[in-house]
Amino acid sequence: MIDLPTKTEVHCSDGVAGHSTYVIFNPNDHRLTNLVVKSDRPPFDEYLVPVDQVEETTNDRIKLKCTRKELYEMGPFEFEQYIRTRVTENPDFPYFYPGIGIKTQEVDTLIPVKTKNILPGEMSVRCGAQVEATDGPVGQVDELLINSNNMQVTHLVLLERQFLDHRKITIPVSQIERVYDDTVYLKIDRQSVEQLPTTPVQ
Numbered sequence: 001m002i003d004l005p006t007k008t009e010v011h012c013s014d015g016v017a018g019h020s021t022y023v024i025f026n027p028n029d030h031r032l033t034n035l036v037v038k039s040d041r042p043p044f045d046e047y048l049v050p051v052d053q054v055e056e057t058t059n060d061r062i063k064l065k066c067t068r069k070e071l072y073e074m075g076p077f078e079f080e081q082y083i084r085t086r087v088t089e090n091p092d093f094p095y096f097y098p099g100i101g102i103k104t105q106e107v108d109t110l111i112p113v114k115t116k117n118i119l120p121g122e123m124s125v126r127c128g129a130q131v132e133a134t135d136g137p138v139g140q141v142d143e144l145l146i147n148s149n150n151m152q153v154t155h156l157v158l159l160e161r162q163f164l165d166h167r168k169i170t171i172p173v174s175q176i177e178r179v180y181d182d183t184v185y186l187k188i189d190r191q192s193v194e195q196l197p198t199t200p201v202q
Contacts, residue, residue: 002057003157004144006127009061010037012068020062021046022077022124023144025153030173032151033122035062036077046077048117051151079117082110123179130183131158131171133190141184142168156184158193167198 010017022036035054038046049071055063064071086106118124129141139160144153156176158169177187186193 002146002148004057004146011061011063012066012071014067017068017071022126024118024122024124027123030152032146032153047071047074048077049074075117077117078114081113081115083113084108084110125179132183133186133188133193135189138190138193169193170197
């Protein structure tokens with residue numbers, strides 16, 4: 001079993017490249033497919049890195065087999081698409097809401113929309129993402145636990161913040177219902193989450 005930290009420093013074979021942002025896995029067989037690395041150089045792009053490029057991990061570092069040049073040639077995590085739509089515009093005062101009697105017209109425009117470059121059905125989980133039980137929020141994603149033999153994601157580690165007590169709760173990945181808009185939704189309620197194994201945060 002290995003910890004795969006998110007939001008941690010990523011090293012290539014020739015030096016520091018950036019930090020990890022997302023972990024991507026298949027919800028059917030729980031197999032880890034990719035991680036996302038955000039470059040520490042402008043324009044700070046995010047790259048989709050196949051899991052077979054991971055050489056080793058520690059609590060505060062992920063080491064890749066590739067060079068930084070090879071990393072920067074990998075596919076982007078997000079790409080931009082444009083949706084054509086029509087909007088109402090005032091040709092004389094384009095930045096003011098039109099009043100009664102002011103002439104307006106509809107014009108075509110393109111709206112940029114960012115789309116994640118992952119396979120349909122795959123889940124992308126980031127550090128700090130909100131975790132919701134069936135009856136409300138329970139904490140934030142801290143890291144994932146991976147079976148090193150088959151690279152299957154086995155557990156999500158939840159960071160629970162209370163007034164004087166911070167704990168980590170280990171949640172089986174089978175209890176994740178879906179991930180939507182950077183929020184992880186569970187199949188269980190808050191009481192069931194509280195009954196799972198916990199460790200105090202020092």
